[in-house]
Amino acid sequence: xxxxxxxxxxxxxxxxxxxxxxxxxxxxxxxxxxxxxxxxxxxxxxxxxxxxxxxxxxxxxxxxxxxxxxxxxxxxxxxxxxxxxxxxxxxxxxxxxxxxxxxxxxxxxxxxxxxxxxxxxxxxxxxxxxxxxxxxxxxxxxxxxxxxxxxxxxxxxxxxxxxxxxxxxxxxxxxxxxxxxxxxxxxxxxxxxxxxxxxxxxxxxxxxxxxxxxxxxxxxxxxxxxxxxxxxxxxxxxxxxxxxxxxxxxxxxxxxxxxxxxxxxxxxxxxxxxxxxxxxxxxxxxxxxxxxx
Numbered sequence: 001x002x003x004x005x006x007x008x009x010x011x012x013x014x015x016x017x018x019x020x021x022x023x024x025x026x027x028x029x030x031x032x033x034x035x036x037x038x039x040x041x042x043x044x045x046x047x048x049x050x051x052x053x054x055x056x057x058x059x060x061x062x063x064x065x066x067x068x069x070x071x072x073x074x075x076x077x078x079x080x081x082x083x084x085x086x087x088x089x090x091x092x093x094x095x096x097x098x099x100x101x102x103x104x105x106x107x108x109x110x111x112x113x114x115x116x117x118x119x120x121x122x123x124x125x126x127x128x129x130x131x132x133x134x135x136x137x138x139x140x141x142x143x144x145x146x147x148x149x150x151x152x153x154x155x156x157x158x159x160x161x162x163x164x165x166x167x168x169x170x171x172x173x174x175x176x177x178x179x180x181x182x183x184x185x186x187x188x189x190x191x192x193x194x195x196x197x198x199x200x201x202x203x204x205x206x207x208x209x210x211x212x213x214x215x216x217x218x219x220x221x222x223x224x225x226x227x228x229x230x231x232x233x234x235x236x237x238x239x240x241x242x243x244x245x246x247x248x249x250x251x252x253x254x255x256x257x258x259x260x261x262x263x264x265x266x267x268x269x270x271x272x273x274x275x276x277x278x279x280x281x282x283x284x285x286x287x288x289x290x291x292x293x
Contacts, residue, residue, distance in 0.1 A: 004064050004139060005035035006057070008050045009072030012210065012255045013041035015141060017267055020130040022137075023274035025255065025281040029070065029288060030137050032281075038063055039141040046078030047190040053142070054194065058201055063140045069198055070288055071207035072255055073191065076183035076221040077176045181236035183211075184221045188240035191222070195244050204291040206248040208284065213258035223251045250287045255280045 007013055007026040015021040022028075030037035040057060042049050050071060058065070175182050187209065198205045213219040217226040224246070227237040253261060255272060261280040265273030272280075 002064060003033075003035045004038055004066045004068070005030045005033060006038040006040055006054075006066035006069045007072070008040040008042075008054055008069070009255075010041060010045045010049075010074035010078075010210070011043035011271060012074075013039070013072045014043050015039060015041075015138075016043070017269050017271050018274070018277075019267075020274070021134060022130065023277055025277040025284075026070075027134065027137055028278070028281040029285065032285060033068070033289065033292065035068060036139045037137050038066060038139050041072075042142060044078075045074055046080060047073050047076065047187055047194075048080045049078075050074065051190050051193050051197065052080070055197055058197065058203075065201070066203055068288070068292060069203055069205040070284075071194060071205065073187065073207055073209045073222075075210050075256070076187040079172065079176050079186060081172075180221070180230075180233045184227065184233055184236040184240055187211075187221045188243045191244040191246070191249075195248070206250055206284075206287055206291050208250045208253055208255070210254050210256045212252070212254050213256075214260040214262075216258070219258075222246075222249065225251070248291065250284055253280060253283045 005026075007029070011017070013024070013026055015024050015026070018024050022031075026037060026039055026041070029035075038057075040050075040053055042053060045053075050073065054069075054071075176186065191207070194205075194207070209220065209222040211219050211221045212223060212226075218230060220226040224237075224241060227233065227241075230237070253259065255276070256262070257266070257272060259280070261276060261283050262272055263275040263279060265275045267273050
């Protein structure tokens with residue numbers, strides 16, 4: 001049976017910004033576990049985006065049902081908002097400004113993702129060679145395009161990380177960026193939905209959060225040990241603590257900046273660099289391996 005690792009998350013888990021995509025923790029996990037990789041990461045996505053794309057894929061597993069899932073939950077201040085595409089005022093702004101269309105890519109991804117450059121052996125650029133070396137590991141990935149998500153009907157979404165109007169940005173910041181309690185509720189709600197979804201398919205899984213910064217308890221939105229000590233959000237934690245069971249949550253590690261595995265080696269695009277990915281992979285590997293049937 002073909003063993004498939006499905007990874008989901010935001011740009012931290014995507015492959016496009018790596019000079020050598022084999023340095024991504026997602027590829028390292030797949031290779032070490034001797035699994036093929038389905039990379040479902042959505043640049044700029046939130047935890048609700050992760051849930052939506054997981055649900056879409058599992059309902060129609062065009063590249064096979066995963067035997068293991070790892071979820072990198074994005075920052076809790078991100079949220080999807082929905083708009084009616086028939087609205088003549090909103091539609092032009094969204095379609096012009098928002099980067100939310102995705103499609104599966106399984107062939108010629110070097111052409112789409114690495115551009116052109118000095119030709120190397122075999123007529124490929126050095127970066128293209130790195131991508132083609134993934135052929136034995138990468139089953140499928142999501143590629144990001146300009147536009148709207150065409151998989152839905154007349155209702156589409158945009159991400160809170162992009163701006164439609166100052167009014168929208170202000171409302172989002174007040175509710176989801178500056179209010180720690182709202183972020184906690186948002187993250188716990190969708191963690192529960194992800195747990196329920198994967199367990200309904202009987203798929204082993206585990207996940208981490210992105211908010212936690214090493215030795216800074218105030219940043220966590222999910223770790224019970226830390227949230228209990230955060231008085232201003234105690235009510236939100238008390239409400240949320242039993243929503244997801246968190247049996248497969250891996251605490252203490254994040255792929256984001258400032259985490260215990262971050263090596264201050266950012267790429268020019270400010271994403272954590274190869275050494276950070278390697279340290280994160282080493283830290284979570286034992287936890288992921290335990291979930292293999």
